[in-house]
Amino acid sequence: MADGANKQRAADRQAPADAPIWDGLYGSDADGPYIEGGRCAACGGMALGVREICPHCHAAQQMAPVKIGRRGTLYTATVIHQGPEGFAAPYRVGYVDVEGGVRVFAHIDNGSAKPALGQGVVLTIAKLRQRQDGTTLNGPLYVATPGGS
Numbered sequence: 117m118a119d120g121a122n123k124q125r126a127a128d129r130q131a132p133a134d135a136p137i138w139d140g141l142y143g144s145d146a147d148g149p150y151i152e153g154g155r156c157a158a159c160g161g162m163a164l165g166v167r168e169i170c171p172h173c174h175a176a177q178q179m180a181p182v183k184i185g186r187r188g189t190l191y192t193a194t195v196i197h198q199g200p201e202g203f204a205a206p207y208r209v210g211y212v213d214v215e216g217g218v219r220v221f222a223h224i225d226n227g228s229a230k231p232a233l234g235q236g237v238v239l240t241i242a243k244l245r246q247r248q249d250g251t252t253l254n255g256p257l258y259v260a261t262p263g264g265s
């Protein structure tokens with residue numbers, strides 16, 4: 117029994133678990149991945165994440181979690197040729213407009229082709245960064261949908 121637990125701990129050290137690049141940023145359910153958003157009960161405004169104070173009406177403790185960002189529209193994008201440690205450059209990043217006026221900064225995949233602004237994108241979760249300890253950090257990767265918007 118203890119031997120099995122020791123073997124499991126050794127296996128955990130050899131293969132570090134994947135982790136989210138930002139705790140609470142995204143989740144997944146039967147419909148696939150989503151971004152964690154917040155909706156204000158006082159004004160209906162939405163934000164990225166559940167905020168203690170609504171960024172629209174400044175009401176306190178009124179935001180409740182809501183799943184957003186499964187699909188969006190590309191607002192702008194650029195290519196990063198020299199990335200921070202752990203990111204495999206070159207890679208594309210951009211802003212994606214999702215429901216409720218929320219704009220999400222994320223990695224963008226359109227293969228080697230330059231995506232069109234206003235193009236429709238679909239959320240996926242992908243490995244974005246590799247830490248020195250071997251841990252892989254996962255996060256949002258919006259993939260351009262065939263045929264554009």
Ligand SMILES: [Zn+2]
Nearest residue numbers: 156159170173
């Ligand atoms: Zn509000």
